[in-house]
Amino acid sequence: MTESSERTxxxxxxxxxxxxxxxxxxxxxxxxxxKGEIFSIIGPNGAGKTSMLNCISGxxxxxxxxxxxxxxxxxxxxxxxxxxxxxxxxxxNIALFKGMSVLDNILIxxxxxxxxxxxxxxFYLGPCRxxxxxxxxxxxxxxxxxxIEHIRKRVVGxxxxxxxxxxxxxxxxxxxxxxxxxxxxxxGMNLEETEDxxxxxxxxxxxxxxxVILVEHDMGVVMDISDRLVVLNFGEKIGEGTPEEVQQNPExxxxxxxxxxxxxxxx
Amino acid sequence: xxxxxxxxxxxxxxDDMKVLETRFVRVSVGAFLVLLYVFPLFMSxxxxxxxxxxxxxxxxxxxxxxxxxxxxxxxxxxxxxxxxGAFACSYFMRILHxxxxxxxxAAGLTTAAVGMVFGxxxxxxxxxxxxxxxxxxQFILQYLFIHMEAVTGGSNGIPSPxxxxxxxxxxxxxxxxxxxxxxxxLAVLFTTNLVxxxxxxxxxxxxxxxxxxxxxxxxxxxxxxxxxAVSAFYAGVAxxxxxxxxxxxxxxxxxxxxxxxxxxxxxxxxxxxxxxxIFGAIFMTLLxxxxxxxxxxxxxxxxxxxxxxxxxxxxxFGLIVILFLIFEPDGLAHRWRQIKAYWKxxxxxx
Ligand SMILES: Nc1ncnc2c1ncn2[C@@H]1O[C@H](COP(=O)(O)OP(=O)(O)OP(=O)(O)O)[C@@H](O)[C@H]1O
Ligand SMILES: [Mg+2]
Numbered sequence: 001m002t003e004s005s006e007r008t009x010x011x012x013x014x015x016x017x018x019x020x021x022x023x024x025x026x027x028x029x030x031x032x033x034x035k036g037e038i039f040s041i042i043g044p045n046g047a048g049k050t051s052m053l054n055c056i057s058g059x060x061x062x063x064x065x066x067x068x069x070x071x072x073x074x075x076x077x078x079x080x081x082x083x084x085x086x087x088x089x090x091x092x093n094i095a096l097f098k099g100m101s102v103l104d105n106i107l108i109x110x111x112x113x114x115x116x117x118x119x120x121x122x123f124y125l126g127p128c129r130x131x132x133x134x135x136x137x138x139x140x141x142x143x144x145x146x147x148i149e150h151i152r153k154r155v156v157g158x159x160x161x162x163x164x165x166x167x168x169x170x171x172x173x174x175x176x177x178x179x180x181x182x183x184x185x186x187x188g189m190n191l192e193e194t195e196d197x198x199x200x201x202x203x204x205x206x207x208x209x210x211x212v213i214l215v216e217h218d219m220g221v222v223m224d225i226s227d228r229l230v231v232l233n234f235g236e237k238i239g240e241g242t243p244e245e246v247q248q249n250p251e252x253x254x255x256x257x258x259x260x261x262x263x264x265x266x267x
Numbered sequence: 268x269x270x271x272x273x274x275x276x277x278x279x280x281x282d283d284m285k286v287l288e289t290r291f292v293r294v295s296v297g298a299f300l301v302l303l304y305v306f307p308l309f310m311s312x313x314x315x316x317x318x319x320x321x322x323x324x325x326x327x328x329x330x331x332x333x334x335x336x337x338x339x340x341x342x343x344x345x346x347x348x349x350x351x352g353a354f355a356c357s358y359f360m361r362i363l364h365x366x367x368x369x370x371x372x373a374a375g376l377t378t379a380a381v382g383m384v385f386g387x388x389x390x391x392x393x394x395x396x397x398x399x400x401x402x403x404x405q406f407i408l409q410y411l412f413i414h415m416e417a418v419t420g421g422s423n424g425i426p427s428p429x430x431x432x433x434x435x436x437x438x439x440x441x442x443x444x445x446x447x448x449x450x451x452x453l454a455v456l457f458t459t460n461l462v463x464x465x466x467x468x469x470x471x472x473x474x475x476x477x478x479x480x481x482x483x484x485x486x487x488x489x490x491x492x493x494x495x496a497v498s499a500f501y502a503g504v505a506x507x508x509x510x511x512x513x514x515x516x517x518x519x520x521x522x523x524x525x526x527x528x529x530x531x532x533x534x535x536x537x538x539x540x541x542x543x544x545i546f547g548a549i550f551m552t553l554l555x556x557x558x559x560x561x562x563x564x565x566x567x568x569x570x571x572x573x574x575x576x577x578x579x580x581x582x583x584f585g586l587i588v589i590l591f592l593i594f595e596p597d598g599l600a601h602r603w604r605q606i607k608a609y610w611k612x613x614x615x616x617x
Contacts (some may be wrong), residue, residue, distance in 0.1 A: 051289030057482055095482075097475035099539065100468075108472045112484035114465040118497065121464030122457040128464055129281075136280045175483065 007034040010179060010211050011056070016065035018051055025051040026062065027235040033179075033213060038205050040214045040222045043232035044255075049215040050092055052232070053181045056213070057089045058082045069179070084112050088177035090168045092184045092215075098157035100205055102167050106142060109174025110135045142170045146200060162193045169200065179211045180204065186218050194218065198225060214263070223247070231255070272503040300492030303448055312440045316512075317556065319440070322447035323508045324548035326454045328532045329541065330501025335530065336538035337462060338494035339474030340389060340470070341398035344382075347408035348499045352378045352506025353516045354412065354419045367437075368431030375503035381408075382499020389491040405523050412518035424517025427510030437511060447508050454501060458541050461497075470494050471539065529552040535591050536551055537598025558584055 008253035011033040018026040026047045033039045041049045053061040056067060066075045091206055097105050114135060116128040136157055143152055146166050156167055172180055186194045198221055205212050216222050223243040231239035231252050239252040287293045309313040332344040356374035359365045385404035392400055400566050412419050419425060429438040461467040469490050472480040481487050510516045532551045537543020562580050566573030595602055
């Protein structure tokens with residue numbers, strides 16, 4: 001944990017304002033995420049967590065503020081351009097390509113790395129075939145890693161919820177990202193599935209060296225695996241720091257009133 | 268027998284990625300190809316020429332399936348795009364004196380460019396709104412076919428010279444058939460490969476979930492436009508072949524009815540399926556002919572109400588199409604896969 005403070009800054013979010021009509025979804029929000037850490041964003045329902053991820057991935061454009069990734073200002077870039085820079089994500093509500101097989105879904109993650117265009121693809125000439133095999137190998141590594149070998153040929157629309165979540169994670173990993181945004185990866189999972197997911201996130205972070213921004217309601221998990229976190233309430237930052245610091249922050253405790261608060265904060 | 272392919276013994280990713288997975292399938296497809304080429308030797312000129320129209324329809328259907336079935340953008344302009352191809356090809360041959368072998372791809376590219384222009388609204392429009400924009404393309408092009416007389420001959424139409432190699436002209440039923448079927452086979456191969464490589468997968472991703480596609484680094488507008496271009500290219504080639512087939516092209520053929528015909532082909536055959544494009548093309552070409560024969564025979568048997576029976580033809584055609592949509596909503600290709608899966612495990616039903 002102490003070493004994380006020495007790491008270089010990877011993502012810098014400054015003074016973000018995001019408004020939907022009368023709703024202030026994000027209000028002057030700012031934080032920095034360092035390379036290689038697990039950084040969590042927590043807060044009650046409607047606090048603006050998903051909105052924040054959407055601003056980072058380029059789905060939403062904030063009215064004010066700036067976001068820079070590895071020193072480059074990405075505030076005005078399209079989602080596709082940010083993906084090419086190495087930002088990947090999963091969604092709170094599963095957003096897979098339902099008509100495609102698991103493998104094809106994950107192969108889409110290789111899109112920015114593949115080179116064969118229309119003609120080479122259509123004629124499936126040597127270089128295209130070679131490339132497809134090479135990237136298939138990359139994808140199979142991820143399939144092994146996430147333990148989804150048995151379903152690789154299945155159409156994703158027919159899979160159980162927990163497995164679909166895993167395929168979504170696989171697809172994001174196929175992008176070979178530097179930063180991955182996970183929006184409630186454990187929501188709706190049973191204990192065993194949750195434990196698996198925690199293991200995967202830790203491996204992604206430690207073995208693959210990918211920075212993780214995690215949005216999650218399971219406070220046990222968040223306090224356990226996060227290096228640092230921010231706490232949002234009605235779009236405003238009410239706390240920031242290591243899990244210990246946040247748990248002792250009186251303002252955070254106040255925001256989660258009553259007995260539920262202690263459960264929420266994992267105390 | 269199907270004993271050969273129970274179980275999965277693929278050794279490498281290369282094996283696993285083969286289009287024709289088992290020896291049984293490879294042999295069947297090979298046999299089918301041979302059959303395609305010896306077919307006219309045993310069949311009447313009428314049957315051969317019907318097969319030519321099926322070949323042309325297959326190319327056009329593959330095209331519209333790329334933009335509609337694979338990329339998820341309803342197009343109501345495929346008929347007009349075929350017209351662009353037909354007129355362009357004829358123009359290139361007659362006025363610019365290009366040989367057919369250059370004129371046809373050039374007509375394809377011209378049509379692709381036109382398709383791209385009319386695909387521009389896809390930057391902003393989706394679903395039915397985009398469909399209406401393509402309908403506008405259909406009507407604008409139809410208007411141009413009638414009024415650009417220098418190129419299209421206006422309402423009189425214009426001749427389309429036959430392709431030639433040396434002194435040999437493709438003007439007989441058989442030679443037209445061979446040329447068409449060869450290009451159709453190439454189109455099937457190209458499409459099959461396309462949809463299992465990078466750009467084809469991107470098309471499907473844009474269809475299934477455009478927001479995630481964008482998050483995965485896929486440039487949405489580029490692929491939406493590209494699908495229009497590719498689709499129109501196929502239409503341009505199909506139109507060129509249509510010109511060769513009829514020898515004379517007139518605007519009448521490239522109406523909204525033709526566009527809807529193509530849309531129906533891929534809905535009946537199977538959206539987003541290469542095989543479905545083929546099935547749909549066969550079905551929609553043969554059904555009206557079968558009905559003509561059927562109602563003709565009936566009319567002769569009952570001469571008093573013969574006229575009435577003949578006039579029911581279009582109604583029956585519509586009815587059969589609707590019944591198909593109700594009972595085979597996933598298309599013929601889907602049914603075909605189910606039948607295949609059944610036979611694979613025969614005689615064990617599960
Ligand atoms: N596209 C949108 N249009 C209008 N309002 C929106 C939109 N997206 C988010 N909001 C609003 O912004 C606020 C923050 O929503 P957000 O989804 O970011 O919350 P959250 O913290 O992710 O909540 P949850 O824990 O329920 O997922 C909410 O009031 C929500 O209604
Ligand atoms: Mg949310």
